[in-house]
Structure formats: structure tokens, C-alpha cells
Amino acid sequence: MTLILAHRGYAAEYPENTMLAFKEAEKAGADGLELDVQMTKDGELVVIHDEKVDRTTGGTGLVKDYNYKELRKLDARFKFTKLSEKQQIPALDEVLEWLAGTVLNCNVELKNTIIPYEGMEEKVINMIRDYQLSDRIIISSFNHYSIVHSYMMAPDIEIAPLLSEGLYMPWVYAQSIRAKGFHPHWRAAPDEIIKSSLESGIEVRPYTVNKDAELDRLFRVNCSAVITDDPAKAFQIRGNKKQA
Ligand code: G3P
Ligand code: CA
Numbered sequence: 001m002t003l004i005l006a007h008r009g010y011a012a013e014y015p016e017n018t019m020l021a022f023k024e025a026e027k028a029g030a031d032g033l034e035l036d037v038q039m040t041k042d043g044e045l046v047v048i049h050d051e052k053v054d055r056t057t058g059g060t061g062l063v064k065d066y067n068y069k070e071l072r073k074l075d076a077r078f079k080f081t082k083l084s085e086k087q088q089i090p091a092l093d094e095v096l097e098w099l100a101g102t103v104l105n106c107n108v109e110l111k112n113t114i115i116p117y118e119g120m121e122e123k124v125i126n127m128i129r130d131y132q133l134s135d136r137i138i139i140s141s142f143n144h145y146s147i148v149h150s151y152m153m154a155p156d157i158e159i160a161p162l163l164s165e166g167l168y169m170p171w172v173y174a175q176s177i178r179a180k181g182f183h184p185h186w187r188a189a190p191d192e193i194i195k196s197s198l199e200s201g202i203e204v205r206p207y208t209v210n211k212d213a214e215l216d217r218l219f220r221v222n223c224s225a226v227i228t229d230d231p232a233k234a235f236q237i238r239g240n241k242k243q244a
């Protein structure tokens with residue numbers, strides 16, 4: 001069955017990358033989450049998509065210039081102004097602690113292409129180990145050097161390269177870096193690429209799949225997973241069925 005991974009949580013209906021969006025994704029039928037990790041000035045791993053806090057909070061400036069305590073004062077409600085309660089930028093630790101009590105999978109995306117956060121991989125791996133989540137987490141990044149570095153430190157934790165463009169035989173590339181799957185932009189995942197990858201034992205989890213027809217196509221071709229902003233819609237198109 002094609003798994004449903006909620007992109008930044010249930011980002012279609014709730015503020016992205018917040019505990020609220022993650023908890024609502026679980027309720028909506030997601031099999032797992034996708035989230036983004038950046039690092040604060042004092043080395044805390046935090047869950048926020050952009051290098052800057054500007055777009056998703058009332059604040060300004062780079063995450064790397066904030067201490068964790070200061071960052072937590074920001075409100076990540078984003079465009080969801082009708083929400084009555086303030087939403088904090090979560091620490092990765094907080095998300096994983098909650099995740100450990102669920103059956104969800106999680107794709108942790110290291111946001112280290114623009115800012116090469118020193119030591120990020122090791123911190124993420126240690127945290128995954130602390131919560132004994134090695135078999136439920138996939139580390140991905142557009143920075144492929146970083147995921148290979150992660151794999152060398154922790155071969156028991158799956159890695160997946162993010163591919164924004166089509167690649168020639170991406171399953172061969174994935175195999176070459178010891179990844180068991182890859183995460184292409186949905187436009188770079190035609191049926192033939194998915195079929196050839198699956199035949200080679202390589203999983204394909206396209207992002208960010210929000211259109212009904214695309215979700216339907218990917219379920220029909222039995223793609224490994226879809227990364228979507230709208231897990232409720234994906235769950236409905238999948239036939240309201242949970243994985244066995
Ligand atoms: O993990 C897939 C997707 O999240 C990558 O793009 O910009 O939404 O982090 P972005
Ligand atoms: Ca992401």
C-alpha cells in the first residue's frame with residue numbers, strides 16, 4: 001500500500017511544522033510525517049522549513065542567529081490567524097518524543113543546503129537513537145553529501161536523496177549511495193521511473209503531491225509513499241484504508 005506522509009504535518013489546514021499540524025495529520029489518517037530541521041545559535045535542532053523565521057512567524061532573521069529560548073517566544077501560527085492558541089516552533093526532540101508514542105513513520109529533512117549546520121547529522125542521529133526510532137525514520141536532504149555522511153555514521157537509519165529534477169535512472173543513483181529510496185518532485189516521477197525503481201527494490205516517495213489526479217495516479221502505480229500537504233484528502237482517495 002502507498003503510504004501517506006503528511007508534508008510539514010497537515011499543512012493544508014494547520015500551521016506547517018507545528019505540533020498541532022503533526023497531531024492533526026495523525027488524526028487525518030497519515031501513516032507518517034515529513035518535517036524540516038534547522039539549527040539555532042545554541043545548537044538546538046528545531047522544526048522549521050525556512051532558514052529565516054520571517055515567513056512563518058511574526059519575527060525576523062535567521063534561525064541560526066536565535067538562541068532556542070528566544071526562538072520559542074515566536075508564534076508559528078503563520079497565515080492561520082483564526083487559531084486562538086499560539087503555536088511554538090517545535091524542538092525536534094519534542095516531536096520525536098511524541099512520535100515515539102505513536103506508530104507513525106517520519107521523514108526528517110535536513111535543511112542544510114544553504115547553511116551547512118556543523119554537526120547537524122550527528123545530533124539528529126543521536127536523538128533518533130535516544131527515542132529508539134531508527135526503524136521508523138528516513139533522513140532526507142537536498143544535500144546528498146550530508147545524507148551519505150549520516151549513512152556512514154548510522155547505516156541502520158535509512159537515507160533518501162531529494163531530487164528536484166528528473167535524473168537518468170535515479171534508482172541506480174540511489175543504490176550508489178546506499179539509499180533504499182529517493183524522494184523526487186512529483187513531476188520527476190513518471191510511472192516508468194516508479195516501476196523501474198520498484199523492480200530494482202528502490203522505493204519512491206514523490207513530493208509534494210496535492211492534486212487529486214496525481215494522488216490517484218501514484219496510488220494506482222503502487223508508489224511507495226506520497227508526501228502531501230493534505231493527508232485527509234489522500235486518505236480518502238486511497239479508499240479510507242489504513243495500512244495493515
Ligand atoms: O521532502 C520533500 C519536500 O519537503 C522538499 O521540499 O521545500 O517542501 O522542503 P520542501
Ligand atoms: Ca521538506
